């Protein structure tokens with residue numbers, strides 16, 4: 001085995017923690033989905049992925065990262081990097097044991113099965129990755145998990161790069177973060193913590209490091225963002241002890257590359273002295289979300305002075321070109337702690353689209369942006385400035401400053417009419433009036449049965465619908481032809497719902513490419529991209545909108561579709577809008593004013609839309625806020641301030657309607673137990689909430705909280721094609737009725753149906769109706 005090189009090779013002057021892997025034209029998405037559909041083989045998928053990695057390395061070198069100095073990270077993943085880590089260390093849950101070969105490895109099909117499930121074998125749970133919009137798969141670890149080096153993919157990718165003339169830096173989730181993000185496996189005893197398995201996990205990492213060193217790797221990157229996250233439910237002293245032990249062992253190995261521990265998404269706090277005391281060669285600090293460490297003890301200061309400090313000064317979260325000079329200043333400030341300072345992105349660039357220069361329709365806005373490729377250029381500039389002095393990059397600094405000044409002063413960034421309106425708001429604008437009076441008015445206006453049935457809004461987005469939209473965008477369809485096709489789809493969806501017997505109908509949202517982007521396309525203050533795709537999870541991507549200026553609504557957005565759908569039926573059709581918090585959460589948002597101010601502007605635009613829907617005879621209007629929980633700050637101290645503006649913006653959007661107009665909201669993608677009071681404060685007449693996957697646990701929270709408005713806990717999970725049976729939904733409804741009186745209970749699925757197909761949707765909804773009928777009789781008595 002090749003021993004560790006001494007002294008350690010220099011860390012590259014400029015680097016990134018990771019790069020988007022989906023591909024500039026979503027090549028990976030298309031290849032992976034083709035493999036799932038059986039239209040390409042595993043070998044073809046491997047081939048396409050290798051081509052993508054080769055293109056990425058060449059591009060990064062072209063943008064200024066060194067080919068031969070470990071500056072280019074090896075950060076590819078077919079689906080998710082946390083899943084990759086689990087598969088690398090052999091942590092495959094026992095329900096998937098039949099997929100595992102004798103040597104512990106999984107083939108590609110097996111790997112995807114962990115992510116997507118198979119039959120009754122549920123996939124790994126998915127959850128949000130720190131404060132980004134990326135979702136990772138949660139590893140399951142128990143006393144039974146047998147760790148072993150089960151995949152050499154990282155080694156092979158390093159070798160692949162080397163053969164092409166690149167000395168890259170393999171990147172993998174570090175052992176402490178891997179265990180901190182894992183959950184206890186189903187069979188684990190109560191109180192079991194995955195972190196307790198650290199000692200057995202470390203030899204696998206040691207072996208991997210040795211393999212990488214033997215292959216010629218000079219540096220390896222271990223990501224330890226778990227240490228910056230206050231909300232991880234493992235006692236801090238336990239976390240710190242694990243960190244100390246992990247890097248005592250890994251850095252103590254003789255055959256290994258130099259170790260770079262990166263800590264993106266926040267400040268390391270009391271973990272920094274622990275890392276400093278280890279023998280790792282480089283530490284990466286997020287100086288965008290975190291700050292320059294202060295108050296360090298003498299020992300820590302002395303230890304840090306002997307390491308490379310990697311200044312994460314270019315924001316990996318947002319798309320703004322930003323203040324380059326401030327980034328350089330922040331990087332220089334680390335010079336007080338160590339003579340060896342390098343420059344990097346604050347986080348992986350995974351959260352950004354590839355290349356702003358491909359957006360040709362953005363006008364002046366284009367010059368204010370930095371997507372992943374532009375961020376790499378910025379890092380190269382800051383690294384040069386650090387090495388050769390500020391003057392050497394004067395031109396770049398000034399160009400960035402000029403673009404920033406232009407952005408802040410551009411027409412539309414501050415709109416006097418919008419500001420006059422927000423300035424004139426008073427408390428009455430946020431109040432709907434007495435709930436009991438509303439209930440009475442709505443009962444009179446809307447003849448609904450006990451346990452009304454409804455859906456969350458979208459019906460399947462068929463390939464035909466998407467193709468029609470693509471043809472509209474390319475000019476192959478005229479707007480009138482497109483409108484005709486969407487209306488035909490709405491006809492079908494309304495008829496289907498009537499046949500199934502649902503009580504409150506929806507139009508199905510066929511005209512929406514995405515529940516946020518669709519609104520952004522019609523609002524002033526927003527821009528949308530053509531190619532700005534970002535991975536959300538697995539092969540699923542979004543094009544986050546760019547919220548750059550004051551928001552207003554030049555014309556009605558949803559009104560025509562809603563009125564059309566209502567004209568087709570005697571039953572009420574819900575108007576369907578995305579709420580202010582969710583629009584913010586899933587867009588790239590201006591950073592020159594507090595989010596709360598931007599939310600107020602959005603709320604007013606939505607309020608006008610709601611007013612017009614009501615005026616046109618739409619009696620039920622749903623305002624979706626699936627991201628309400630998601631934007632909750634990591635720090636407890638910040639919760640109240642956030643909930644004030646987020647709840648306030650929802651109320652402002654919805655409080656203008658008459659008592660007889662019924663406001664619905666919908667929440668999903670999170671557990672809402674800890675924001676249940678805030679849900680009450682939304683004061684929506686009816687709230688539908690994801691619940692089936694957690695077997696109605698939310699209902700207990702609702703019972704405890706005193707929540708007393710209408711509630712529709714989802715009775716079936718829409719994330720899989722599985723058709724839920726009548727008996728199982730009947731049981732869930734009975735469970736809900738133990739806590740929620742029948743007159744307040746609504747019946748609906750967990751979320752929208754846009755990712756499903758028609759066959760399973762129809763059958764599932766028929767079963768939902770049958771279950772409702774089975775419990776209605778009993779519920780009447782409650």
Ligand SMILES: Nc1nc2c(c(=O)[nH]1)N[C@@H](CNc1ccc(C(=O)N[C@@H](CCC(=O)N[C@@H](CCC(=O)N[C@@H](CCC(=O)O)C(=O)O)C(=O)O)C(=O)O)cc1)CN2
Nearest residue numbers: 463466467469470512513514515516536539540541542586
């Ligand atoms: N913005 C946003 N954020 C969110 C969510 C969300 O729904 N929206 N949900 C959460 C979970 N994340 C999700 C993210 C994406 C998708 C998803 O399904 N995305 C679609 C794309 C949706 C879209 O933008 N569709 C467009 C573009 C579709 C497309 O790819 N068209 C083809 C052409 C198709 C053809 O010719 O047949 C192309 O442009 O190449 C449209 O319908 O118009 C995908 O990856 O496939 C689902 C969940 C969290 N964050």
Ligand code: MET
Nearest residue numbers: 456457458624626752753
């Ligand atoms: C992610 S929440 C989705 C709500 C939207 N109305 C839909 O049904 O798709």
Ligand SMILES: [Zn+2]
Nearest residue numbers: 626668751752
């Ligand atoms: Zn939802």
